[in-house]
Amino acid sequence: MVKRLDEMPEVEANHLRRIECPTYDDTPLLPGKPLAERRVAIISTAGLHRRGDRPFRPGDGSYRVIPEQTPANELVMSHISVNFDRTGFQQDLNVAFPIDRLRELVADDTVGSMASVHYSFMGAFPPEAAQPHAKHLAGLLKADKVDAALLVPV
Template sequence: MVKRLSDMPEAEANHLRRLECPTYDDTPALGGKPLAERRVAIISTAGLHKRGDRPFRPGDGSYRVIPAETAANELVMSHISVNFDRTGFQQDLNVVFPIDRLRELVGDGTVGSMASVHYSFMGAFPPAAAEPHARHLAGLLKADKVDAALLVPV
């Protein structure tokens, strides 16, 4: 595993050095009701989608919809990065999309309820490419009465 730019091939290291790395202001945590009263949606950056849905492409900042009842064998990963290790996903979907763990938390009352729909982005994109999609997604989450999101950066 490459851990330093100095260990990478020069062309790849130079490409990474040129990438824009935006900074963001700190946002304080918001208060709210207990987790046992919240409706939770999963938002992953694993590039997941249902079999037959449009795959992710380089620079794609859009998301794919994953209905809560979707079976693990109906999901595929079209994450673009050639360096991305899919082994965990192939062995257990919950590594990148912890739907079974969320179901368990709802079942034992730790979480109030689960959203009817969850979402996946493909993490290898410029942040600005996702902004209009994220704004649209916020409206969908509100419409589903989601008041907490489990963000799964992959």
């Protein structure tokens, strides 16, 4: 797995160098309640959605809703990059969407509860394309009383 720009092919490295990223003055650290008392949602960037839902398109910053009880065989991946390796997802959904692992953590009381709905974005989109969707999603998470998110960058 390539991790550093100087190890990437020049075309890919140049593409990543051109992406504008926000800067922040500080990173506040806030204390929180124990994980065993938290309600957790999964947010993946694997481009997952239920069969029949609108597939992702290039530059799409929106998300798709995945209800907690969605069967694994009802999830499809419409991530667009030709370089995106789907092998792990095809062998085990939990690689891109660790729903079974989260269920296990809830069952053994490591995590307080699981959100009723989870979400997936498609990675490789301009950050500004996701901003309005992320703000809307924050309201949905709050309404579901989610106070922790398992972010799964794929």
